[in-house]
Amino acid sequence: MTHAPVLKVENLQTRFKSVQRGKFVHAVDDVSIELYPGEIVGLVGESGCGKSTLGRTIVGLEKASSGRVLLDGVDLSTLSGVALRNSRRALQYVFQDPYSSLNDRQTVGEAIDEALQIDGMRSRTDRERRTKELLDQVGLADAVKDRHTRELSGGQRQRVAIARSLAVNPRVLICDEPVSALDLSIRAQVMNLFLRLQKDLGVACLFIAHDLELVRQAASRVYVMYLGKIVEHGPSQELYDHPSHPYSQMLLASVPEADPIAERQRKAPLMIGEVPSPTNPPSGCRFRTRCPLVVDECKQQVPAAYKLSPGHSAACTFAVDLHRGKRTALIQPEADAA
Amino acid sequence: MHNEPLLTVSNLTVDLLTAKSAVRPVDGVSYSVRQGECLAIVGESGSGKTVMNFAPLGLMPTGVTTVLSGSVKFDGHELIGRPEAEIRKFRGRSIGFIFQDPMSALNPVRRIGRQIAEMAELHLGMSPSAAEARALELVKLVGISDPAARLRQYPHELSGGLRQRIVIAIALAGEPKLLIADEPTTALDVTVQAQILRLLKDLQKRLDMAMVLITHDMGVVAGAADNIVVMYAARAAERGPVDKVLVSPRHPYTRGLINAIPRREDPIGSEFRGLPGVPPTLGAPFKGCAFASRCGFAVAACSASRPPLVPTPDGSVFVACPVVNQGKAAA
Numbered sequence: 001m002t003h004a005p006v007l008k009v010e011n012l013q014t015r016f017k018s019v020q021r022g023k024f025v026h027a028v029d030d031v032s033i034e035l036y037p038g039e040i041v042g043l044v045g046e047s048g049c050g051k052s053t054l055g056r057t058i059v060g061l062e063k064a065s066s067g068r069v070l071l072d073g074v075d076l077s078t079l080s081g082v083a084l085r086n087s088r089r090a091l092q093y094v095f096q097d098p099y100s101s102l103n104d105r106q107t108v109g110e111a112i113d114e115a116l117q118i119d120g121m122r123s124r125t126d127r128e129r130r131t132k133e134l135l136d137q138v139g140l141a142d143a144v145k146d147r148h149t150r151e152l153s154g155g156q157r158q159r160v161a162i163a164r165s166l167a168v169n170p171r172v173l174i175c176d177e178p179v180s181a182l183d184l185s186i187r188a189q190v191m192n193l194f195l196r197l198q199k200d201l202g203v204a205c206l207f208i209a210h211d212l213e214l215v216r217q218a219a220s221r222v223y224v225m226y227l228g229k230i231v232e233h234g235p236s237q238e239l240y241d242h243p244s245h246p247y248s249q250m251l252l253a254s255v256p257e258a259d260p261i262a263e264r265q266r267k268a269p270l271m272i273g274e275v276p277s278p279t280n281p282p283s284g285c286r287f288r289t290r291c292p293l294v295v296d297e298c299k300q301q302v303p304a305a306y307k308l309s310p311g312h313s314a315a316c317t318f319a320v321d322l323h324r325g326k327r328t329a330l331i332q333p334e335a336d337a338a
Numbered sequence: 339m340h341n342e343p344l345l346t347v348s349n350l351t352v353d354l355l356t357a358k359s360a361v362r363p364v365d366g367v368s369y370s371v372r373q374g375e376c377l378a379i380v381g382e383s384g385s386g387k388t389v390m391n392f393a394p395l396g397l398m399p400t401g402v403t404t405v406l407s408g409s410v411k412f413d414g415h416e417l418i419g420r421p422e423a424e425i426r427k428f429r430g431r432s433i434g435f436i437f438q439d440p441m442s443a444l445n446p447v448r449r450i451g452r453q454i455a456e457m458a459e460l461h462l463g464m465s466p467s468a469a470e471a472r473a474l475e476l477v478k479l480v481g482i483s484d485p486a487a488r489l490r491q492y493p494h495e496l497s498g499g500l501r502q503r504i505v506i507a508i509a510l511a512g513e514p515k516l517l518i519a520d521e522p523t524t525a526l527d528v529t530v531q532a533q534i535l536r537l538l539k540d541l542q543k544r545l546d547m548a549m550v551l552i553t554h555d556m557g558v559v560a561g562a563a564d565n566i567v568v569m570y571a572a573r574a575a576e577r578g579p580v581d582k583v584l585v586s587p588r589h590p591y592t593r594g595l596i597n598a599i600p601r602r603e604d605p606i607g608s609e610f611r612g613l614p615g616v617p618p619t620l621g622a623p624f625k626g627c628a629f630a631s632r633c634g635f636a637v638a639a640c641s642a643s644r645p646p647l648v649p650t651p652d653g654s655v656f657v658a659c660p661v662v663n664q665g666k667a668a669a
Contacts, residue, residue, distance in 0.1 A: 040607075046527040047498075153616050183382040184554060188598050188612025195607065210528060213600040220606060236606050254532045256557030258599050260580045263560040274497045274530060 004073065006204050007035040007058070007091070007172050012067035014050075014057045018279045025278045027053040029228035030067070035172060038202040040194065042219035042236065044212055044251070048275050050228040051208050055174045058206070059091045072171070089119065092165035096177040098157035102149040108135070108160050109145035115167035134163040137200075139193060155186035162193065166201070173197075173205045180211065191218060212255055216240050221311065224248045227286040228278055234312030244306075244314040244322040246291045246329035253330055285316070292329050293318055342414075343370035344548045345516055350408035350418075352386070352393045356401065361620040363389040365572040366408070368647075371565075373515065376542060376549040378559040378580065380595075381569030382617050387552050390569075391518050394418060395433065396425045413515060431461040434514035436538075438521040440501035444493040450477075450504055451489030457511035476507040481537055499530035506538065510545070517542065520552045535562055556599060560584055568592045571618050571628035574647060578655030588650070588657045590633045627659070635661045 014028040027050040035041055045051050056062045058069055060076070069076045071087055079087055095101040102111060109131055116127045132142050138159040149157060158178060165173060175194070179187045195218065197203055209215050215222060216236050223233040224245065232245040243249045257263050273290055276282060282289050288298040297317055306319040314322070321327035352364035363386040371377045381387040392398065394410040394417045410417040413432060417425060429435075437443040445453055454476055455469035464472060470489075477485040480503040493501055502522065509517060519538065523531040539562050542549045551563055559566055559580060566583050568576040568591065576589040587593045594613040615632040618624070626641035627633070633640070639660050647656040648663040657663060 046529060153619075155616060183617060184595060184598060185382060185613040186616065188610035191610040192612070195609065212528070213602070214610075216602070217600045217604050217606060217608065217610065240602070251529060254528045256532070256535070256555070256561045258556035258560050258584055258596060260560040260584050263557070274499050274527075 004036075005034040005070075006037045006072060007033075007206075008068075008070040008073075009033045009054075009058060010068045010070065012054070012057060012069065013065045014053050014062050015065045020279060023279050026228050026281060027278060028057060029281075031225075031228070031230055032067075033206075033223055033230065033233075035204045035206055037171070037204055038198055039221070040198050040205045040207055040219045042215035042222040043206060043208045043225060044210065044215055044222060045225035046210070046251075046275055048227075048278070049225045050278070051225050052176055054225070055093070055176050055206060055208050059093050059174055060088055061093070089168045090171040092168065092170040092173050094158075094162055094165055094173055094175040094178045097181050098154055098161050099181070101161050102157055102164075104148065104150040107146055107148050108140075108152070111149060111160060112145070112163055112167055115164045119168045130167070134166055137166060137197070138163045139189075153186075154182050155190055158182060158190055159193065162190075162197075166197070166203075170203060173203050174208070175205055176208045177210070178207075179214070180209065187214070194218065212240075212252060224251070227275060227281055229286060229315070231287065231316070232312075232314040234308070234314075235310075238309060238312050242308075242312075242323050242325070244308055244312070244319045245287075245316045246293050246318075246322065247287045248314070249322065249329045287316075293327065343372045344413055345550070346370040346409070346411040347390075347394075348409045348411075350390065350394070350406070350410060352389055353405040353407075354389075354398075355403040355405065360622075362623050363572055363620055364393070365623050367567070367569070367572075367574050368408075369565075369567050369574070369577060371516070371548045371550060373548050374543070374546045375565065376539070376551055376563045378551045378553060378563035378566045379569060380553060380556070380559060380566060382554060384571075384617060384620055385569040386572040387569045388520055391520070391550060391552060395429055396422055397429070397435075430457060430509075430514075431512035432515045434509035434512060434517045436502075436505055436509050436517065436519040436522045439525050440498060440505045441493065443505050444501060446493055448492070449489065450491055450493065450496075454489075454504070454507050454511055457508050461512035472511070473507075476510055477504075479510065479541070480504070480507045482507075498526050499533060502526060502530075502534050503537065506534075506541070510541065513545075515547060517547050517549045518552070519549060521554070522551070523558060524553070524555070531558075538562065556584065556596060568595070571624065572620070573628065573644075574656075574658065575629065576655065576657050577647065578650075582655050588655060588662050589629075589659050590635050590662070591629045594632075635659075637661060 010032050012028055012031045015024040015026050018025050031054055043051050053062060057064050071090060076087060112131045112134055113127050116130055121127050131145060135142055140159050149160060179190050198205055207219055219236050222236050222239050223230050226247050232248045243252050276289055284300050285298040285303050288294045303315045303317050305313045305315040307313045308323040318327050348368045350364055350367050354361050367390055379387045393404050398404045406418050451473050454473035458464045458469035458472040473489060474485055477488055482488050482503055523534050563580050566580050567574050570591050576583055576592045587596050598612050613632055618628055626643060627645050630636040630640040645658045645660045647658045649656050
């Protein structure tokens, strides 16, 4: 890992006009993240927390209201026209649903060839050679190129979508739930493909997912997002072993285990309620409405991010105590349905 | 526990015929559920787990001819061969349904209260005012705060978790004996999933219902179910108590599935364990074992004939694998 991040997001804010007049939905609010070359970084959170909007804003599918996206140190907002398009090419997006991200009427070869043509590869033989190479990289047989994308299974389609993103030699892949539409027995195959691409090609990958165990195994670092803000980030092992934000603790404790005996004994904390509306986020700490540790202070000010160990920080007044295990968000008694 | 199972499915086969093709999404499956018991049906997409539960109750898309054979006995009544008008009397009344996507299961232009009350009027013959009172009771039962206000709201005003609670309230309106829940937590976030699952489990116990839980998530199975049927390519691969099947799976497919779940102790950046190959697409039934082409233990006998479900010596777990049943691949 080199010391310069390939992708740096600084104080990014994305807001949408709300249906309520004069109000805004702050989907992404003051988010800063970094991605180093050849690194898989996880971004986890519940639906509606803004994780997909963050990914989409980074690649330019949504317009940032403020903040900067730097690719290799170059602020993308200072570029325009051809220069912007060329830079953006280094940032590619892999969508969740491989059934809607590919054109059913194209063959696999055509789908990849199109990407190469747009990238400016003129010679047909070069493109054919590159298509073959890309199919090989994503683990598909060369013969697949003559088949229509509609004839393929979900896992194969996702491989084609990945091959298309790789066609332009990206530096960064933003993968938005790339395996959640796939069957359990196929997921591992596609996840291993991501691991291999990261090793072989050195592509950095922002892995947006809600499956916490999947992210833990794939990512070296993880960001936890709640209601538009990063509440905790750190190296995966450290963060999963010592989650230091009440939200991270409760999120991790919500994952059911496949072991029936352990599952019956597990006193999972029931997180209170659901994510509030991002149109009117709570004042101060955004998690305070669902947090069992809430004190008056949380209402008044946005908690600062505490540095807990190298690369690990959490934005909670009690982060230090939570990190040391002196306090926990998991003591919440079971709130049974009335 | 009661002696006679509430639902007994024996040798159920479903054939779907369209103008162009004929497929068999369910091929000779048997299982039973007792009152107060929860059975999980697990399988990947296309394994037949949903069709198996919905086809006998007439819940199939139009334009497809559904041919059923075998037997589905519910509460002493045989459902197969019964005319639609009679099957309708079971649907929503003694058999309640919960669907995956709570948004599409609700009517977007009617108030929540009306949608629940409607079910009580239809199935229990209640007067509108009695049904409204029942709706309020049900909304309280599914743990919704400020119930009176919720009844006046429309589905779009509620979050996914609240909507799913409403769908559950509707399913309970007819006082069902059996609740069929098709991926009830798949569309929900993990934190909400835990709440809904706990609610379902709690209601099932309190109302002494039988529940069939269709899912692909082994974590959900472990937390909620007593027994499990593992489906692969239209057939049951393994069947038995959750405590046995999840803890020491016997069928190579079940083993592979459970093995594929990432574990906390897996090192970061390590390979994900999975199954090789892809699940077969629906089509004509397989002559032998449908899993043979992906199976590391396959022998010639596997593709020769369909492996029967054979009980383990203690009679609790049934496995359809000739290799396992001969004891050659014992774990």
